[in-house]
Amino acid sequence: MPLEPPADEVELHVNGEARRLRVDPRVTLLDALRDGLGLTGPKKGCDLGQCGACTVLLDGRRITSCLTFALMHDGREVTTIEGLDGDPEGELHPVQQAFVDHDAFQCGFCTPGQIMSAVALLAEGHAGDDDQVREWMSGNLCRCAAYPNIVAAIAASAGR
Ligand code: FES
Ligand code: FES
Structure with missing residues (x-):
């Protein structure tokens, strides 16, 4: 057996x-x-x-x-x-929408992780400036190198 x-x-x-x-x-x-x-x-x-x-x-x-x-x-x-938005049929979460608006992905493979990390980073208060965002997002790699757009999406989500 x-x-x-x-x-x-x-x-x-x-x-x-x-x-x-x-x-x-x-x-x-x-x-x-x-x-x-x-x-x-x-x-x-x-x-x-x-x-x-x-x-x-x-x-x-x-x-x-x-x-x-x-x-x-x-x-x-x-x-x-x-x-993330509590409603699979509902509107995108604001950070998801910011990634769309700022073209913050290419192949999209890293994107769920980037967005989850970004949501936490914003809650942590680590989005004060772009250098801070880059530092606190440094654990999320993007093989397509969409980094400038990811930082722009997070900055917009933080109201900058
Ligand atoms: S799959 Fe978990 S950190 Fe890469
Ligand atoms: S969008 Fe392709 S790995 Fe990040």
């Missing part, structure tokens, strides 16, 4: 909804979101904590979801790009 991998139950509050799933203790939060819950907004770029494509909010703070295990977050609030 083949050996079943071990699994434990975890309840994540994802985008305002309680979701229970059984996961191998080695499963990252990123894989639980993508493969377990079908939320493919968070992207797997490096899977090493180096690119920021997998950024989500955990209890309102940004984290790289590839660097943490799903089981560690029982009962906690997770927000992905899909739940």
Whole structure:
């Protein structure tokens, strides 16, 4: 009889909804979101904590979801790009709209992570000037080098 991998139950509050799933203790939060819950907004770029494509909010703070295990977050609030505006059928979140208005993406692969990071950065009060934005967004890489437009989108979101 083949050996079943071990699994434990975890309840994540994802985008305002309680979701229970059984996961191998080695499963990252990123894989639980993508493969377990079908939320493919968070992207797997490096899977090493180096690119920021997998950024989500955990209890309102940004984290790289590839660097943490799903089981560690029982009962906690997770927000992905899909739940950013609280209404999948509604209007874009203002930061999403700013990215559109400022042409802040090319291929778009990094964009969900960039936007989640930008939303957190604005809440943290780290958008005072462009240098500050560049510093506090430095964990989010963009292979298409849309950086000037990303900074412009965030500056506009901050009312500058
Ligand atoms: S996929 Fe998580 S930081 Fe790159
Ligand atoms: S828009 Fe292509 S990687 Fe950023």
